[in-house]
Amino acid sequence: MSATSDYRRREESITLSAEPAAGETSTELLTLNIGPHHPATHGVLRLITTLQGEVVRDVKPIIGYVHTGIEKTAEDKSYWKAIPVIERMDYVSYYFNAMAYCGAVEQLLGVEVPPRAQYLRIIHLELNRLMSHLVWLGTSMLDLGAISMFWYAFREKERILDLFEYSSGQRMHTRYFQVGGVMEDIPAGFAAKVRQFLKDMPTRADQYADLLEKNEIVLQRLRDTCTVDKKTLLQLGVTGPLLRAAGVPWDLRKAAPYCSYDHFDFKVPIGTVGDNYDRYRVRHAELYESVKIIEQALDGLPEGPFITTDRKVALPPRHELATSMEALIHHFKLVTEGFRVPPGEAYYPIESPRGELGCFVRADGSGKPARVHMRDPSFHNLQATAPMVEGYYIADLIAALAMIDPILGGVDR
Amino acid sequence: MPDATGLELIAQELGEQMPESITGTSFQRGRAELQAAPATLHDVIAQLQDKGYTMVMSVHGCDYWPEEPRLGVIYELLDMERVDRITVKVRVTAEEPHVPTIIDLFAGADFDERETYDMFGVIFDGHPDLRRILMPEDYEGHPQRRDFPVGGEPVLFTYNEARSYGKDQ
Numbered sequence: 001m002s003a004t005s006d007y008r009r010r011e012e013s014i015t016l017s018a019e020p021a022a023g024e025t026s027t028e029l030l031t032l033n034i035g036p037h038h039p040a041t042h043g044v045l046r047l048i049t050t051l052q053g054e055v056v057r058d059v060k061p062i063i064g065y066v067h068t069g070i071e072k073t074a075e076d077k078s079y080w081k082a083i084p085v086i087e088r089m090d091y092v093s094y095y096f097n098a099m100a101y102c103g104a105v106e107q108l109l110g111v112e113v114p115p116r117a118q119y120l121r122i123i124h125l126e127l128n129r130l131m132s133h134l135v136w137l138g139t140s141m142l143d144l145g146a147i148s149m150f151w152y153a154f155r156e157k158e159r160i161l162d163l164f165e166y167s168s169g170q171r172m173h174t175r176y177f178q179v180g181g182v183m184e185d186i187p188a189g190f191a192a193k194v195r196q197f198l199k200d201m202p203t204r205a206d207q208y209a210d211l212l213e214k215n216e217i218v219l220q221r222l223r224d225t226c227t228v229d230k231k232t233l234l235q236l237g238v239t240g241p242l243l244r245a246a247g248v249p250w251d252l253r254k255a256a257p258y259c260s261y262d263h264f265d266f267k268v269p270i271g272t273v274g275d276n277y278d279r280y281r282v283r284h285a286e287l288y289e290s291v292k293i294i295e296q297a298l299d300g301l302p303e304g305p306f307i308t309t310d311r312k313v314a315l316p317p318r319h320e321l322a323t324s325m326e327a328l329i330h331h332f333k334l335v336t337e338g339f340r341v342p343p344g345e346a347y348y349p350i351e352s353p354r355g356e357l358g359c360f361v362r363a364d365g366s367g368k369p370a371r372v373h374m375r376d377p378s379f380h381n382l383q384a385t386a387p388m389v390e391g392y393y394i395a396d397l398i399a400a401l402a403m404i405d406p407i408l409g410g411v412d413r
Numbered sequence: 414m415p416d417a418t419g420l421e422l423i424a425q426e427l428g429e430q431m432p433e434s435i436t437g438t439s440f441q442r443g444r445a446e447l448q449a450a451p452a453t454l455h456d457v458i459a460q461l462q463d464k465g466y467t468m469v470m471s472v473h474g475c476d477y478w479p480e481e482p483r484l485g486v487i488y489e490l491l492d493m494e495r496v497d498r499i500t501v502k503v504r505v506t507a508e509e510p511h512v513p514t515i516i517d518l519f520a521g522a523d524f525d526e527r528e529t530y531d532m533f534g535v536i537f538d539g540h541p542d543l544r545r546i547l548m549p550e551d552y553e554g555h556p557q558r559r560d561f562p563v564g565g566e567p568v569l570f571t572y573n574e575a576r577s578y579g580k581d582q
Contacts, residue, residue, distance in 0.1 A: 064547040071532075072556055076563050107442055237470060237521025255496045344441050347489050347500065349470070358489065362475055370559075375471035375489070383524055412547055 029057065032394075036065045040143050040398045043408030047385070049397065056389045056397050061382050067412040074372040078338025079105055080179055082369060086359075087173045089374055090410030092135055095121075095128040096352040098177035100359035101372065103258065104348035105179050108341050108363050111313055115302040117181030118260045122297045123194065124167070124176060125259075126290040130201070131160040132353040133283050133290075137208065140280075140402030144221050149211060156204055159197055166190050179339075180314045181307030191298055198291050198298075205287045212280075222277040226388040226400040229274060236387070237380045240355025242404065245282045246274030252351035259350075264296045276396075279403040313339050338367045347375075354378050354405060376410040415499060420445040423464070423499070431456055446500040454503050455513040458488065462518060466490035466499055469515065472525035474533035478559040482506040484533055488515070505535065507558075514540040532557035 035046040044065035050058040070089055074082040086101045087094040099121060106113060113121075138153030161171040167186050168174040176183050212218050230246040243250055251268040253261040269285035271278025307314045311330045320327035333339075341363035349358035355377030362371040381404055388404070389397045415423060417440040424447055428435045434453035439446040449457045458469070468491040475485040488501040503512055514537040515522050526537045527546040534555035537543055545552060554561055 064545075064549070067547040069556065072561075072563060075559075110442065234468065235520045237468065237519070239470075250493060255493075344444075345446075345475075345487075346442065346444060347471070347498075349498075356470060358471055360471070360473055360475075360487070360489075371475045371557075373471075373473040373475075375473070379524060379528075380521055383521060 027052065036062075040401065041408075042139060042401065042406060043411075045382075045401075045406065045408055045411075047397075047401075049394070051394060054393050054395075056392055056394055059386050059389055059397065061385055063379075063382070063408070063411050065412065066408050070413050071372050071374070074369060076368065078367045079341060079369060080334075080338055082372065083177070083179075084173065084175050086372065086374070087175060088409065089413050090352065090354075090357070090376060090378065090407045091173070092407050093128055093132045093352050093354070093357075093410075094173050095124050095177065096350060096357055097359075097374070098175070099125060099259070100348055100350050100352075100357050100374065101361070102177050102179050103350065104346040104359045104361040105341065105369075107346040107348055108344050108361060109179070109313060109339075111180045111308050111310055113181055113259070114305045114308060115260065116185075116304045117306050117308075119297045119301050120182050120186060120306060121177060121259055122261065122264075123186075123294050123301075124164070124182075126293045126297070127160050127163060127194070129353045130287060130290045131157050133287055134160070136283060136353075136402075136405045140399075140405070141212065141218070143398050143402040144218060146212070146215070146218065149208065152204070152208065152211070156201065163190070163194060163197065166193060178307055178314065180310060181305070183307075185306045191301070194294065194298060198295055201291050202288055205284065209284060219277070221395070221399050222280055222403075223275060224273075225276045225396045226392055226403070227273055227275040228384065228388050232387050233274070233384060236383045238355065238384045240352070240377050240381070241282045241286065242279060242381055242384065243355070244268065245271035245278035247272055252349060252356060256349070258348075261293075263300065264293050266293050276399050276403045283405075340365060340367050341369075349375070352377055354407070354410075355381060374410070374413060376413065378404075378406040378408070378410045382406050382411060415445050415497060416440075417445075420447070420499070423447065423461075427457055427460055430460065444500060445498075446502055448502050448504070451503045451505055451512050454501070455515060455518070457501060458490070458515050458518055461490055461499065461501070465492040465494055466497070467519075468493060469519040469522050469525075470498075472515075472522050472529060474529040474535055474557065476533060476557065476559045477504070484510055484535055486512050486529060486533075486535055507534070510535045511538050512536070513538050516540060531555070534558070 030051045032049045032051055035041045036044045046062040048060045070085050073085050083098055087097050089097050134153045134157040138150040141149035164174050165171045167190055168176040230248050233243050233246050247270055249268050249270050254268055266289045269282050271282050315334055316327035316330050343363055343365045345362045347358055347360045349356050358375035360373040361369050364370040388400045420438050420440055424435045424438045431453050434457055436450055437448040469488055470491045471489040473487055477483050482504040484505050486503050490499045512535055526540055529535050530543050531545045531548050
């Protein structure tokens with residue numbers, strides 16, 4: 001008997017009697033474990049889903065797989081040496097982590113940040129926001145099956161990483177922000193390179209829109225799926241593009257400007273119904289706004305010092321060490337012990353690409369922080385997974401997770 | 414932030430409605446903080462929500478060791494209409510670390526309270542699902558306490574599995 005006819009014979013024995021008859025729906029619930037190692041979970045996230053047929057009835061996110069105890073580690077380091085570990089919390093938006101932490105420490109110290117440093121911070125923050133949104137755009141479309149989008153988004157992302165390398169020597173986790181300002185002034189030619197990138201970026205964003213918004217598959221996967229109203233989102237403490245997609249114009253850059261964001265003219269894009277498509281559109285529109293902010297910051301970049309002149313907080317310039325005993329002492333004290341922060345507590349919230357990123361720092365008067373806590377937006381946004389996907393298909397769960405854009409390094413810290 | 418006078422007015426009003434609910438206030442570098450008694454914390458948060466501080470942006474713990482009571486739970490409240498923030502702090506001892514949950518007032522505090530329990534051992538009475546969230550479920554101790562040593566966590570291999578935490582010695 002040949003292999004083919006054996007197959008045909010066995011095929012005939014399959015009966016469909018176990019299948020529900022037409023019109024009859026199954027009420028049996030199936031528990032399915034997704035992750036922790038799964039490409040669609042954007043990191044090490046585990047989801048315990050309860051399915052009825054293909055429809056999601058419940059989902060419980062299980063986190064903690066990349067918990068590295070950064071908050072505990074920071075308590076063992078002097079204030080300025082804690083910056084590199086804190087940057088590694090939300091590893092896609094490292095400038096924001098450093099900004100929230102430095103902002104909290106500056107608030108405790110009462111240090112004034114010079115205007116040039118504030119503008120340099122904004123240039124890097126907004127470049128980082130662009131980079132973070134590009135990573136999100138590429139990987140989320142990859143989840144929906146569009147692989148070419150990934151290459152286009154990462155092409156632009158690489159250019160931003162090159163700019164970071166130009167200004168600080170590192171592509172990622174640059175430790176460019178310093179308490180009191182930034183580490184170094186931007187090098188010659190940096191502004192021209194950024195301008196060149198800014199000239200291309202809006203065209204690229206237009207191309208992304210052409211590629212995605214006329215794509216029937218993308219539209220069917222995103223439109224009218226996983227809609228959540230703003231009341232539910234507010235109750236869950238969701239912030240950032242997810243909240244704005246539901247029509248709440250809440251952006252800390254506008255609402256409570258920090259780091260001289262009030263000097264710039266930009267819009268806060270908001271959605272209408274709060275479905276996956278709105279979440280995509282809001283982030284896509286933010287690409288253009290970030291470009292506008294960086295352009296204005298480059299145009300209006302003030303002259304002056306790039307870090308505070310308070311020698312108790314910031315290192316003295318290198319050339320002073322050869323001639324000034326006092327500078328040498330300051331340098332020695334800062335490098336060995338670091339600066340001391342007067343006792344107190346501070347909570348410094350900023351708008352990260354994912355929502356409100358707040359850093360709580362408690363100082364006890366010593367050279368090390370007594371407590372550092374990061375209110376990470378991904379951690380809170382993840383709580384909205386269940387209300388987003390309940391009653392939708394499991395394929396929509398993947399799309400919704402991509403649109404939440406959780407960074408598990410920030411969730412678990 | 415309410416200014417120093419505004420904070421005192423809020424504290425006085427809450428104190429009149431619920432005697433002994435507010436144990437102190439602090440206004441430092443623009444940060445307005447109400448210190449509440451653990452027993453009345455739930456009502457204090459509810460009253461502040463009525464005043465417009467509807468969002469509880471963050472709930473996190475803090476260990477004030479060697480001060481007593483050593484554990485603190487800090488609530489960062491936000492009023493989105495007036496763009497105003499206020500902080501509520503409760504202090505509990507490590508022996509009786511009981512704080513009422515505020516999940517019924519603000520559902521988003523769920524993960525936060527679980528993290529505070531995980532890291533500091535503060536028990537949120539009434540929380541429906543108070544489990545560890547970041548540390549493994551069989552972990553012993555609360556690592557963010559100040560007297561918890563910083564050190565290596567043994568990596569589990571077959572040869573040392575029997576000696577790891579959570580296993581009977």
